[in-house]
Amino acid sequence: MPVKLICASHTPMMDYIHPPAAVEAEARATFASLAEDVAAYDPELVVVFAPDHFNGFFYDLxxxxxxxxxxACAGDWDIGHGPLNxxxxxxxxxxxxxxAQDIDVAYSYRMQADHGFTQPLEFLCGNVARYPVIPIFINGAAKPLPPCRRAVALGTAVGRFLGGLSERVLIIGSGGLSHDPPTPQMGSVPPEVEEFLIAGRNPTPEARQRRQENVLRTGRLLAEGQGQSLPLNADWDRKLMTxxxxxxxxALAALRDEDILAQGGRxxxxxxxxxxxxAAMNAMGPYQxxxxxxxxxxxxIAGMGMMSAVPAPRNALAA
Known part of the structure; x- marks a missing residue:
């Protein structure tokens, strides 16, 4: 089956705060170039692995x-609207x-997909509903987190399933790399914030605006070398990309929560x-x-990285 992978960092702040013009231009140009690749590939199915930022998934379950x-789109940061296809x-x-491969995965008939899903779909596919898409949430914010080895196992199981299809498949991984946004955690916040973490779906526009302003303020402070966010870690990011x-x-399966937090932030x-x-790509064979x-x-507030992969040519495997 034809398969292609794109992994990209996401950041909802791209339309709110601007880095030096040349830096922003290169990032946006790379997204545009990858979008052209996607359009030429014309996937018949997109599978998106992405986290959530307490916009669609909460501690009530x-x-x-x-x-x-x-x-459907969660509506945060005004990125994406309406249902996913x-x-x-x-x-x-x-x-x-x-x-059947012993991975206990939940499923939802009413998933709210936040910017972790919708931004890569908007940037790479044109809009959230352009192609048939299966969204797969991976908890990367609410402790306790699934071990990284379980993320490998999940991806491997999904890849084995995709390998049996005839459709052109695009796999997207969304998140990271190093960044330390002001994400609240249970046990270290006031009761009213805990209540939000437990059941904060569909906030009022005013509440959503206050949240977004807090994140924007963090970005401004980080750019000025101030604030309490962990600095971005280019060395760690590049080692991961290797x-x-x-x-x-x-090595990826062996990554530990405490080390990720110390090196890459929340x-x-x-x-x-x-x-x-x-891991899904790897389950279908060697890749480049x-x-x-x-x-x-x-x-x-992001170590912005973008990678792609395709199956290794047969002559490369023979060599």
Whole structure:
């Protein structure tokens, strides 16, 4: 089956705070070039591995993994609107296939997909509903988190399922790389914030605006070398991208929460989405990966990276 992978950092701040013009231009140009590749490839199915930022998933029932059988945009940061084009029967087949491989995955007939899903779909596919898409949530924000080895296992199971299809498949991994946004955590915040973390769906426009302003303020401070966010970590990001390029699944599976937090910040835990995406690609055979872009952009609180991969040519395998 034809398959292509793209993994990219996301940041909802791109339309709100601007880094130096040349830096922003290169990042946007790389997204545009990848979008042209996607259009030429014309996928018949897109599978998106992505985290959530307490916009669609909350502590009232927090799964490690969840497949959207039906999904719509959460509406955060005004990125994406309306329903995603989820092929329900195929998504349910994927759930059954993954469960048959002993991966206990939740599933939802009313998934709210936040910017972790919608931004890559907007940037790479043109809009959230252009292609049939199966969204797969991986918890990268709400402790306790699934171990990275389970992200490898999930991705491997999904890849085995996708390998049996005849459609042109695009796998997207969304998240990271290093970044440390002001994400609240249970046990260290006031009761009213805990209540939001438990059941904060569909906030008022005013509440959403206050949240977004807090994130924007963090970006401005980080760009000025101030604030309490962990600095972006280009060395850690590049080492991770090397692990992806070389398909070192053992090293990726061995990543520990405390090390990710120390090196990549709170948002660095989202790397699980990239891990699952590359594990899915790896499950279908050896691949060749290309790094298209990397730059740590303080204003966006993100180590911005973009990679792609395609199956290795047969002559390369023979060599």
């Amino acid at each position: 927090m799964p490690s993994f969840c497949v959207g059988l039906r999904a 989820v092929p329900e029967a195929l998504a349910l087949d994927l759930v059954r296939a993954v469960q 692990l992806f390029a070389t398909a070192d699944m053992d 948002g660095g835990q989202e790397i699980r989405a990239w891990i699952a995406a590359f 990966a290309v790094t298209h872009y990397y730059h740590p952009i303080d204003e966006w």
